[in-house]
Amino acid sequence: MDKLTFLGLIIALSAIFGGQILEGGNVDALLDWAAFVIVVGGSFGAVMLQSHSQTFTKSLKIFGWVIKTPVQPVGEGIHQISDWSNLARREGLLGLEKKLDDSFDPFILKGLNMLVDGNDSKSIRDAMYVELDVNDKELLKAAKVYESMGGYSPTLGIVGAVLGLIHVMGNLSNPELLGSGIATAFVATIYGVGFANLFFIPVYHKLRAIISEQSQYREMIIEGIACIADGENPRVIESKLSGYEVK
Template sequence: MDRLTFLGIIIAIAAIFGGQLLEGGSIDALLDWAAFVIVVGGSAGAVMVQSHSQTFFNAMKISVWAFVPPTQPVEQGITRVAAWSNLARREGLLGLEKNIDDSLEPFILKGLNMLVDGNDSDAIRKAMYVELDVLDKELLKAAKVFESMGGYSPTLGIVGAVLGLIHVMGNLSNPELLGAGIATAFVATIYGVGFANLFFIPVYHKLRAVIEEQSQYREMIIEGIACIAEGENPRVIEGKLSGYLAR
């Protein structure tokens, strides 16, 4: 669980509501379901129009990473690579093949299978970096869905404000309702700007950071498997990969 994400959202909401109270307003004035539906629903609909269905569903799937990011076991990965290297030197590639754990993620399994099939380090690097590039691009496209929502959200807030003002204009015969009606109309603008800058865009950047961490971990695995293919000493490999711990 990423406590910083939860803390950031709480502080942001508290700042908005606290500022409203300090200005002498009420919190109830900022709560408007119509504005929420227009901003969030409209932003989601707009991004559905521009996105491929698979990209949109991937975005919804990885959105949880902003709150519960997957951990990258870098230290454990280095230990695993060193163990694979020791096994390959001791029993050869055939021995390594017999001890491959099928529960490993498909990306790592592909690299190990290429290794036991006798591919050289250059072939392994080329093939796996191509796959890594494709994976990164797909995940970044999904993350950009939230960046796009952050772009549409303020405009939808203005749309909500205009719709509210249209409703106000219909009540010109009741002057006592005008003030409250105008205030409610502008709540949509607050929602639009607020969701963009306090949620959608920050979530995009958090997801991007998580994707970059995953990419570095996979890059480390590629280099480790390539070093095994080159026949390097397990201790040398472990020393090379330890540089990823400092990133």
């Protein structure tokens, strides 16, 4: 699990429950399954209603990136491109064809196949940037599912609070139950605002950052392959691509 994600979640929950204790309240007062079902279940239902099935399914798949954040092998990629460039200089593009392997990332394999087939750098850039753009848009649509949930959950928290108050109003004949009933009703509001600002929206922003890093790595791959197509010196290519490394 990504350490920063885990630490952030622990700090956020500790702040909420710790604040409740410091105020002299009981932690159990914040645990309410009815409020959880209304806020989380309602948020999921709302985004399922608004989303395309493929987008929603992809959003569930990429959630794993929040737990185990993928690291883009920029340095390794630069060295690999440099090796391909040296090989292409020594043996020509057909020599590079021998190195093609189905285990490569499909995006990289597509670029190398275009290179081996003799396409010029412009054709390679045009084709690969189209694929990159489409892929980024699809991933961002999936990530926005969590942003949408962050928009719906506060409102559903209010719905939960109103439902709780309706239940309280039905017990006006028992004044001793009113205080605890009202407190429980407002727990739903806490859940709505809390899930939005401590989970759903942060998840969206983390996924967006990961998608941006992945896109930048793929841009580097495109530029590297295009430089090989132009016949540039391997050292020059490596120097150009070094700008993609985070210092």
